[in-house]
Amino acid sequence: MSNIIGIDLGTTNSGVAIVNNGRPQMLPYGEKNIIPSVVGRAPNGKWLVGTPAWNQYILDPDNTAVSIKRHMGEDYHVDLGDKRLTPAQVSALILRQLKIIAERHLGETVSEAVITVPAYFSDSQRQATRDAGRIAGLKVQRIINEPTAAALAYGLNLEEDKLILVYDLGGGTFDVSLVELMGGIVEVLASHGDTHLGGDDFDYQLARYLADRFDEENDTDIWGDSRAQARLLRAAEQVKIKLSNRPFAWVKEEYLFEKDGIPLHFEHEVSRSLFETEIKPLLEKTAASIEQVLQDADISAEEIDRVLLVGGSSRIPLVRQLIIDLLDIEPEIGINPDEAVALGAAVQAAIIQGEPIDAILVDVTPHSLGIATAELRLGTVIPDQYKVLIPRNSTIPISAEELFHTLYPGQTKIEIQVYQGEKEIASQNRLLGEFLVENLEATTDEGRAQITVRFDFDMDGILQVTARDRATGQEADMTIEASLKRLDETDIENAQNDISALRPLPDTTKALIARANALLANETDGMDKVMYEKLETLLSDIALAQVNHDVLRIDELSETLLDFLFDLE
Numbered sequence: 001m002s003n004i005i006g007i008d009l010g011t012t013n014s015g016v017a018i019v020n021n022g023r024p025q026m027l028p029y030g031e032k033n034i035i036p037s038v039v040g041r042a043p044n045g046k047w048l049v050g051t052p053a054w055n056q057y058i059l060d061p062d063n064t065a066v067s068i069k070r071h072m073g074e075d076y077h078v079d080l081g082d083k084r085l086t087p088a089q090v091s092a093l094i095l096r097q098l099k100i101i102a103e104r105h106l107g108e109t110v111s112e113a114v115i116t117v118p119a120y121f122s123d124s125q126r127q128a129t130r131d132a133g134r135i136a137g138l139k140v141q142r143i144i145n146e147p148t149a150a151a152l153a154y155g156l157n158l159e160e161d162k163l164i165l166v167y168d169l170g171g172g173t174f175d176v177s178l179v180e181l182m183g184g185i186v187e188v189l190a191s192h193g194d195t196h197l198g199g200d201d202f203d204y205q206l207a208r209y210l211a212d213r214f215d216e217e218n219d220t221d222i223w224g225d226s227r228a229q230a231r232l233l234r235a236a237e238q239v240k241i242k243l244s245n246r247p248f249a250w251v252k253e254e255y256l257f258e259k260d261g262i263p264l265h266f267e268h269e270v271s272r273s274l275f276e277t278e279i280k281p282l283l284e285k286t287a288a289s290i291e292q293v294l295q296d297a298d299i300s301a302e303e304i305d306r307v308l309l310v311g312g313s314s315r316i317p318l319v320r321q322l323i324i325d326l327l328d329i330e331p332e333i334g335i336n337p338d339e340a341v342a343l344g345a346a347v348q349a350a351i352i353q354g355e356p357i358d359a360i361l362v363d364v365t366p367h368s369l370g371i372a373t374a375e376l377r378l379g380t381v382i383p384d385q386y387k388v389l390i391p392r393n394s395t396i397p398i399s400a401e402e403l404f405h406t407l408y409p410g411q412t413k414i415e416i417q418v419y420q421g422e423k424e425i426a427s428q429n430r431l432l433g434e435f436l437v438e439n440l441e442a443t444t445d446e447g448r449a450q451i452t453v454r455f456d457f458d459m460d461g462i463l464q465v466t467a468r469d470r471a472t473g474q475e476a477d478m479t480i481e482a483s484l485k486r487l488d489e490t491d492i493e494n495a496q497n498d499i500s501a502l503r504p505l506p507d508t509t510k511a512l513i514a515r516a517n518a519l520l521a522n523e524t525d526g527m528d529k530v531m532y533e534k535l536e537t538l539l540s541d542i543a544l545a546q547v548n549h550d551v552l553r554i555d556e557l558s559e560t561l562l563d564f565l566f567d568l569e
């Protein structure tokens with residue numbers, strides 16, 4: 001076993017890993033694989049590191065240091081209790097805690113480490129990191145770049161020539177690097193980033209938004225109070241994390257503030273779309289950095305082989321979307337982004353000691369999982385769209401939740417069809433199961449019902465699908481055994497044949513739909529609004545019947561449509 005430990009000394013969280021029997025693994029502390037990079041001084045003079053320090057931050061932010069990495073190498077200090085500390089000294093307390101965690105696991109003294117730093121760290125920032133190690137009693141065997149560590153963690157075959165983009169969005173810093181693997185050497189070709197951009201900023205943005213809502217409700221100025229501010233920041237972070245796999249989340253803070261001696265509570269629901277609007281300008285900066293890196297290295301997007309996501313904030317769904325929109329590559333999140341860098345540091349440590357290393361084993365979903373939806377575009381129903389809730393290669397267990405609404409006003413039931421696969425047309429994937437949700441009640445102004453669909457996928461490949469009516473809270477669910485194996489081509493073909501046999505609409509119905517669509521397209525010819533809506537509803541009903549494989553209903557609706565068109569034309 002290698003006894004040089006690998007350390008990710010992060011802005012928000014830090015972690016320690018080791019290679020054991022060829023396998024890189026995190027060394028957990030209690031239930032968690034990472035600890036908050038927070039240091040505090042308790043009133044009794046005791047040093048607090050990690051979660052206890054983070055808990056103290058709410059009560060006593062002035063005696064607690066967060067995000068110290070932002071100041072590494074600067075002429076800067078923090079006062080904690082009666083002690084004045086440099087950033088290297090604060091970092092040393094975090095490193096010392098990680099050293100203790102490792103020693104407890106290994107049952108022996110640990111004295112050497114590989115520590116990671118962002119690729120853009122200057123010499124003085126790297127030196128401050130070495131100093132921190134020395135103060136903590138660790139000989140720093142090597143300082144390596146975080147993107148290099150990530151590439152190592154992903155077990156990339158170093159001998160293969162590849163261009164990898166590592167997008168690392170953590171708590172306090174953003175860093176994008178273009179890494180070239182060539183002849184066993186990992187080289188950072190270009191890197192760009194922002195030392196003051198990350199999850200903390202998203203929390204801040206959201207906390208300010210919440211403070212404004214609170215002030216509106218109570219005619220207060222809550223932001224001026226440092227304890228209330230710390231609580232709002234923490235609440236914002238919790239909501240942000242929840243919104244990574246669900247469309248809405250609640251903030252509930254009791255006794256948040258006091259006004260004229262009266263305690264004030266706060267409850268507010270935040271939607272993912274609001275959060276995305278708040279952080280979009282910040283994420284756009286990361287897109288600009290990607291473009292900068294490509295330009296600096298004189299590389300076009302098409303030349304990139306893989307995109308690796310690192311850092312806790314890269315779990316935000318909008319990040320994945322941004323990469324796809326910008327580079328047209330599905331980014332990889334196979335390894336827990338919070339752990340990738342520490343695991344890579346452990347791999348580097350093992351390499352230094354000449355230890356053999358196996359690939360990191362992660363359980364991932366081999367296929368995307370989603371549901372069939374229909375869309376209304378310019379008055380035409382486009383059925384059989386595939387909306388992915390859990391993208392393939394997601395680490396399991398995983399949960400995801402999305403919001404949907406009914407297609408037309410007054411619709412009271414929907415059929416949830418669960419598919420597994422990668423095709424954009426839902427029915428070309430493998431149908432895993434279907435169930436009906438009934439008695440829906442309208443919530444939107446146009447009279448549509450809103451339904452949240454939640455997927456919970458566990459380690460055994462069991463998928464629990466829950467649909468919930470937002471108006472009534474009523475739920476319907478089903479449990480499905482999803483495949484953890486990759487389907488082979490014949491499986492996929494068979495699955496497609498099974499389903500497409502049920503699919504096509506009769507030619508007569510197709511012709512009627514074409515006629516109806518032509519009429520709708522020329523709607524300016526003076527068609528009555530009521531007629532227009534009736535026609536639209538009929539088309540939606542047919543689409544729905546098609547999605548539900550309801551052949552009898554399709555026949556019935558086709559006849560109604562025929563009569564209706566006859567009248568109209």
Ligand code: AMP
Nearest residue numbers: 012013170171199241244311312313315
């Ligand atoms: P890191 O510095 O890489 O440990 O990243 C920590 C940051 O990631 C913090 O700002 C966390 O709030 C954020 N984070 C962790 N998990 C999630 C998640 N599921 N969704 C969004 N942000 C997250």
